[in-house]
Amino acid sequence: MPLTSPRRSALADQVIAQLRAQxxxxxxxxxxxxxxxxxxVEQLGVARNTVREAVxxxxxxxxxxxRQGSGTYVVATSELAGVMNRRFADSEPRHVAELRSTLExxxxxxxxxxxxxxxxxQIDALLERRESAWASGDAVAFVEADATLHMxxxxxxxxxxxxxxxxDLGGVLRDFLRADVGEVLRPEAHMDHARLVEAxxxxxxxxxxxxxxxxxFGCRLTLRxxx
Numbered sequence: 001m002p003l004t005s006p007r008r009s010a011l012a013d014q015v016i017a018q019l020r021a022q023x024x025x026x027x028x029x030x031x032x033x034x035x036x037x038x039x040x041v042e043q044l045g046v047a048r049n050t051v052r053e054a055v056x057x058x059x060x061x062x063x064x065x066x067r068q069g070s071g072t073y074v075v076a077t078s079e080l081a082g083v084m085n086r087r088f089a090d091s092e093p094r095h096v097a098e099l100r101s102t103l104e105x106x107x108x109x110x111x112x113x114x115x116x117x118x119x120x121x122q123i124d125a126l127l128e129r130r131e132s133a134w135a136s137g138d139a140v141a142f143v144e145a146d147a148t149l150h151m152x153x154x155x156x157x158x159x160x161x162x163x164x165x166x167x168d169l170g171g172v173l174r175d176f177l178r179a180d181v182g183e184v185l186r187p188e189a190h191m192d193h194a195r196l197v198e199a200x201x202x203x204x205x206x207x208x209x210x211x212x213x214x215x216x217f218g219c220r221l222t223l224r225x226x227x
Contacts, residue, residue, distance in 0.1 A: 015044055015054035023063055024077050030171060033071040034064065062086060081168040088172045096176040101213045103166055104150060108196060108212035110157035112205040119156035120201055126152050127197050139185055143178050149193065153200065153212070 019040075022028050035043065040051045055072060058064045062082015065075045076082040088096065111119070130145040147170065154166045166173075181189065191214075199208035 011046060012050050012053045012057070015046060015050055016057050018044065019054055019058060020063065023058075023074055028074050030074050030077060030174075033073050036071070076168075076171050078168060081171055084168050085171040085175075088169075089175070091172075093176060093179065096172060099169070100173050100176070103162070103169075104154070105209040105213035107154040107157040107159070107162055107166065108200060108208040109205040110159055110162075111153050112200045112203050112208040114158045115156040115200055119152070123149065123152050123156065123197055123200065127193055130193065134185060134190060137185055139178075139181055139183055142185060143174060143181055146177060147174050153196075156200065 019034075022034075028034050034040075034055075037048060037051055037055070040055075041048050044051065055064060055066065059066050059072070061079045062085060063074065063076050063079065065073045067073060076085055115123075126145065126149040130142070130149050133142040133145040136142075151166065151170070154163050157163065193211075196208060196211035199205075199211055
């Protein structure tokens with residue numbers, strides 16, 4: 001529905017809110033390119049300058065990245081996520097791995113205690129998707145499938161604060177995983193997640209935490225540590 005407020009500042013705020021909603025709802029996922037400026041003008045029924053102002057505001061807040069000659073891409077799902085991405089972009093990989101280990105171990109322990117049958121069905125489906133992505137040799141698809149599986153496990157903890165913090169760090173964690181996996185999937189880098197999922201299924205919180213804490217430390221980091 002076109003937005004018709006006569007006040008430009010208020011109208012820009014409405015456009016910002018609408019674009020933000022399309023990002024946070026997952027309609028425009030992280031990594032995707034948003035519609036072009038002319039398409040947004042037609043979709044929203046507002047002037048080009050208003051669309052441009054809204055897009056620039058969201059880019060300033062860290063949700064969008066304007067790439068000249070390529071388009072505008074979603075890089076975070078919230079302002080806090082955008083801040084996290086900028087703040088930790090150059091962090092020591094080992095420190096990111098330790099943070100991920102801590103969060104995922106806590107989430108896995110809680111998931112083993114609180115998961116529902118619906119949670120398990122979703123986790124099983126995502127585990128299968130992860131293994132299929134690995135078998136295909138597609139590193140990009142594997143990183144996305146692995147990240148989505150872990151997000152589902154965190155969600156199964158039914159701790160909203162933990163889930164929101166993990167989601168806000170999602171860009172940082174994906175960048176770490178992407179760098180660790182590399183462009184080619186190597187057999188020695190594969191980490192079996194079946195044991196983690198089984199521990200959650202059987203309600204073994206200690207085992208689930210132990211399995212989750214081991215996963216974030218990728219093969220390349222482990223090799224570097226033992227040199």
